[in-house]
Amino acid sequence: MTKSYRKRLWTAGVALVVLGAAAVTWWLLRDPTPYSLRRTPAVKVTVNAAKSQYPDAKQVANDVNLLVKVYVQRLQAGDATDLARIGAPWYTGRTQAAQKLIARYGAHADEPVEAIVQDPVVPYLAKVELRYNDGRRQTVDLSRDHDHVWWLQLGDGDPVAP
Structure with missing residues (x-):
């Protein structure tokens, strides 16, 4: 083996290790959540856990914080198609349900x-009571998939099917 060949082989090996490390880092740090807040309209949502003797309520409140804010933002924007996108993928009729909401x-x-996350009964389901400024209240049901992404139960479907 020539010196030049060994140098190229070593460089290729280092490059493969660096690429592999980058791929692993990307995989571990990626955010599986397929939705995010938009710049507009601005939302004013406070998400809190219901008073509970169990720490799960606070953890679930932290976990669903983004989804609740995205939900209120999409409601405010009034775009049923966009609101339907945060509905659990295993539900049907999401756009019609979004229009009604x-x-x-x-x-x-x-x-x-104000959003109050209730004590979770099971780890992959959550209920959130939304308290609007005018006194109106709404309860929304959320479910978590196998990738730990929370979704709005919107339309017809089985929340334990995923």
């Missing part, structure tokens, strides 16, 4: 909203 709660979503 927008008609009923969309006008109330531009004011401050």
Whole structure:
């Protein structure tokens, strides 16, 4: 083996190790959540856990914080297709259900909203009571998939099917 060949082989090996480390790092640090807040409209949502003797309520409140804020933002925006995208993928009729939610709660979503995450009964289901500024209340059901992504139970489907 020539010196030049060994040098190229060593360089290729180092490059493979670096690429492999980068791929592993990306895989471990990636965010599996397929939704995020948009710049507009701005939302004013406070997410808290219900008073509980169990630490699970606080953990679930932290876990669903983003989804609740995205939900209120999408309600406020009034786009049923966009709201339907945060509905659990295993549900059908998400767009029609989103239209009903927008008609009923969309006008109330531009004011401050308090969200109270109830004690979870099972680890992959959650109930959140939304308290709108005008006194209106809404309970939304959430479910978590096998990738630990929380979704809105929106439409027809089985929340324990995923």
